[in-house]
Amino acid sequence: MSARLDPFYPVVDSADWVARLTAVGARLIQLRVKDRPRGEIYGEVRRSLGLCAAAGATLVVNDYWDIAIDEGAGFLHLGQEDLDAADLKAIRAAGIRLGVSTHTPEELDRALSVDPHHVALGPIWPTILKQMPFPPQGLERIGEWKRRIGDRPLVAIGGLTPERAAQCLGAGADVVAVVNDVLGNADPEVRALEWLSITRETTA
Numbered sequence: 001m002s003a004r005l006d007p008f009y010p011v012v013d014s015a016d017w018v019a020r021l022t023a024v025g026a027r028l029i030q031l032r033v034k035d036r037p038r039g040e041i042y043g044e045v046r047r048s049l050g051l052c053a054a055a056g057a058t059l060v061v062n063d064y065w066d067i068a069i070d071e072g073a074g075f076l077h078l079g080q081e082d083l084d085a086a087d088l089k090a091i092r093a094a095g096i097r098l099g100v101s102t103h104t105p106e107e108l109d110r111a112l113s114v115d116p117h118h119v120a121l122g123p124i125w126p127t128i129l130k131q132m133p134f135p136p137q138g139l140e141r142i143g144e145w146k147r148r149i150g151d152r153p154l155v156a157i158g159g160l161t162p163e164r165a166a167q168c169l170g171a172g173a174d175v176v177a178v179v180n181d182v183l184g185n186a187d188p189e190v191r192a193l194e195w196l197s198i199t200r201e202t203t204a
Contacts, residue, residue, distance in 0.1 A: 005058065005118065005153045007169060007199040009177040010192065015047035017183065022055035024189045025196050028175070030077055032062035045071045060099060069094045077120070080107050088114055099155065103134040108148060116152065120177065121145045123158020124168060128180060139171040146172035162198040169202045 006028035010021050018029055031048045033041050045059075045067050052059040060075040061068040065086045068076045077099040078086055091098060097117035102108045111119055124137050136158070146154050156168035157177035165176035176199060185191040 005155075005175050007175050007203045008192075008195050009155060009175045010182050010195075011062075011157075011177055011179045012183065015044045015051060018048040018051045018059070020189060021182075021192055022051055022057050024192050026192060027055070027057040028060070029057060030060040030062055030177070032077075033064075038067070042067055042071065045073065049073060065091055065096075068096060075099065075117070077101070080110065083110070083114065102145070103137070108145065112149065118153040118155055118175070119145065119149050120155040120157055121173075122156065122177075124156050125159025125164060127158045139167060142168060142171040142173050162194050165195065166198050166202045169199065174203075 008026060009028045009030065010026055011030040011032050012018060012021065013033055018031065021029060029052065031045060033044050041064060045061055045064070048059050049071055058075060059073060060077050061073045062077045063082055065076055065078065069090060074097060076091060076096045079101045083100065098114065099118045099120060100111035100114065100116045101120045101122070102111050103122065108119065121137060121142065123134065124139070124142070126136050142154065142156055153174040154172065155175040155177050156173035160168065160176055160178050161181050168176050178195065182188050182191050182195065
């Protein structure tokens with residue numbers, strides 16, 4: 001499989017969102033389920049994988065590496081703290097492609113030490129999603145990260161809008177991730193279509 005990923009990368013917390021966004025053309029989605037019983041998380045992952053398979057889309061499972069293995073997921077995303085607990089040998093043995101979050105040069109060094117498929121950098125702009133101990137990275141750091149990771153896809157995340165996403169892609173990012181700008185919109189499907197139009201036009 002090519003290393004290339006679709007440039008529009010919504011991050012969602014349920015299979016219902018996966019269904020809604022694949023229906024309008026999203027082809028790369030991260031499922032990030034938090035604070036749910038493990039049995040429910042298995043169900044969300046299983047259903048999301050089925051929806052993505054039917055749509056020709058790629059699902060990235062956040063955090064739950066063991067569930068990703070059990071359910072046959074092809075992609076997994078881990079934060080820096082998740083790397084400590086994850087069984088990286090088991091993940092590799094399962095053939096799962098791994099993405100890792102980074103915020104500092106030291107974290108990038110650590111991410112590259114596990115030979116990830118792709119690397120995420122954030123927050124590019126201030127974000128309301130969660131409290132971040134890191135200042136906004138800005139567009140210049142995207143180019144710096146891209147030079148260091150080479151052919152691996154670079155994911156930009158944090159405070160993005162379609163217009164900012166286009167700037168990130170122009171600065172060297174391969175993929176732009178979004179949460180609130182789509183999920184918190186009054187009409188998420190229409191907003192997702194705006195993202196799809198801008199990101200695919202920018203990377204065409």
